[in-house]
Amino acid sequence: MGKQRVDRSSWIEAASLPLLLLVWQLLAMLADHRLFPTPFEVFREIWHLATERYLLEDLGKTLGRAALAFVASMTIGIAIGGALGRARTLDRLFSSWILIGLNIPAIVVAIACYIWLGLSEFALILAVTINKTPLVAVTMREGVRALDTGLTELAQAYRVPFLRRMRLFLVPQLMPFVLTSARTGLSLIWKIVLVFEVLGSDGGVGFRIGVYFQNFDITGILAYTLAFMAVVIAFEYFVMRPLERRVLGWRQA
Amino acid sequence: MAPSIAVSIDIRAKRFEGATGLLLDGLRLDVSEGEVLALVGPSGVGKSSLLRMIAGLDADFDGQITVFGQPASEAGPPGFVFQDPRLLPWLGAAANIRAVSPATTMSEAVSLLGEMGLSGFETALPGSLSGGMQRRVALARALAVQPRLLLLDEPFVSIDRKLVRELHDVIGRIAEQRRPTMILVSHDLEDAARLADRVIQLQGRPARIIAETRVETRRADRNPARLLEIVAQLDEGSGE
Structure with a gap:
């Protein structure tokens, strides 16, 4: 009975994407306009761009930028969030900084970075990092605040050495918060990297979409978007979900 | 004396x-x-x-x-047994014992659990154990440090x-x-x-x-x- 239900739900999940493509195909056929290409035309364009143009190179550039910004914002955000969660005084002192960081429009940060640092790779990655870090810091601050004081006391009572305490007691408690930050962070970074590339860069998915936009080439825009989405979805299924199962599997017990 | x-x-x-x-x-x-x-x-x-x-x-x-x-x-x-068992929910019973007592070998942890009537539950996560079993794991853990x-x-x-x-x-x-x-x-x-x-x-x-x-x-x-x-x-x- 239970197995049947699982089988059915996985079939439904598997049917989700084909259904989307089918709806798209039908709408494109109904519209019958050059600005609304069918999925088939878009896939053909992806193949063309990947084999004869710059799609793979652009994807590599964008993913590299996203990865660097992700690592930087996670590292800095975890450190800041940890400090804010531990020290009330620091939290009070910097709470309005965090609030500003969370609410400042991403585009303002990007423009400011480009004006101050020029249209450089560093400026782009810094702008993305500045946008993302407050979100990580806030999540990690909550994680540190939620640490189980009973387990801390247990480790103290048994004189568990510092490194062992970190590895077995602290890190596993923080992992759900790290993964939440990583997931929300990635979804944010994917989006803002593209916007910042449109604003100013020498290549990448966003840059290319900006060029296609100027030419009103919707097939090219969708081809790049779809290729990028494929990478994001693959990352979700082949990296994030297995990692989550591995790290948080105990929660199902 | x-x-x-x-x-x-x-x-x-x-x-x-x-x-x-x-x-x-x-x-x-x-x-x-x-x-x-x-x-x-x-x-x-x-x-x-x-x-x-x-x-x-x-x-x-x-x-x-x-x-x-x-x-x-x-x-x-x-050896400290708290009011609540305070087991690490992400570790199995034996691993919980070894978490506070690295010197305890796996076989010693298994033997302690056996002493508490928990043979066969060495890898069971705390969430899958009853309240009484969790308390016995906590007791086994307290004994693992060979407390005076x-x-x-x-x-x-x-x-x-x-x-x-x-x-x-x-x-x-x-x-x-x-x-x-x-x-x-x-x-x-x-x-x-x-x-x-x-x-x-x-x-x-x-x-x-x-x-x-x-x-x-x-x-x-x-x-x-x-x-x-x-x-x-x-x-x-x-x-x-």
Whole structure:
């Protein structure tokens, strides 16, 4: 009975994407306009761009930028969030900084970075990092605040050495918060990297979409978007979900 | 030869955390090596606070506690069973034992779990164990550090009588076979009557010792009828 239900739900999940493509195909056929290409035309364009143009190179550039910004914002955000969660005084002192960081429009940060640092790779990655870090810091601050004081006391009572305490007691408690930050962070970074590339860069998915936009080439825009989405979805299924199962599997017990 | 002193307590003053007034004031107490001492009293009297001080978890008091001749915070780790099992939910039962006691091998952890009647549950996550099983894992964990001092903070609270009797048997067996010095905190005279060599009853604020009773009957001979007599004797001692 239970197995049947699982089988059915996985079939439904598997049917989700084909259904989307089918709806798209039908709408494109109904519209019958050059600005609304069918999925088939878009896939053909992806193949063309990947084999004869710059799609793979652009994807590599964008993913590299996203990865660097992700690592930087996670590292800095975890450190800041940890400090804010531990020290009330620091939290009070910097709470309005965090609030500003969370609410400042991403585009303002990007423009400011480009004006101050020029249209450089560093400026782009810094702008993305500045946008993302407050979100990580806030999540990690909550994680540190939620640490189980009973387990801390247990480790103290048994004189568990510092490194062992970190590895077995602290890190596993923080992992759900790290993964939440990583997931929300990635979804944010994917989006803002593209916007910042449109604003100013020498290549990448966003840059290319900006060029296609100027030419009103919707097939090219969708081809790049779809290729990028494929990478994001693959990352979700082949990296994030297995990692989550591995790290948080105990929660199902 | 008189048994040597395992724990020596001399507290001149212990204040409430975040409140005015004294929790403990002029409490002096020695616990002999191998003795099972029960500290009994109503909730909030300071029994658990005293246990935390003995474990070296709270040094914010005026006075001195030594454990086997060393200041409590510098003494080796006691075995500590908290009110709640405090198991790491992401580790299996045996791994929970080894988390606090890296020197314990996997086979020793498995053997300790077997002693607690938990054979076959070595890799079971705490979330899949019943409350009673979790408490037995916590006991096995406390024994893994081969403690000379075992501290039990209300280990029978919020569990059914059948399980309480099972845990009484397990702890009684530990007292007889391993003979650590044990300090048991409870609000229930029956727990004390069942397990302790000596019962100290605390009451008031600041807490003071209102009765000290030595239980002469061997643990093995404390049948239900005898237990009732001991409880009555403890009741009488406390003037209740």
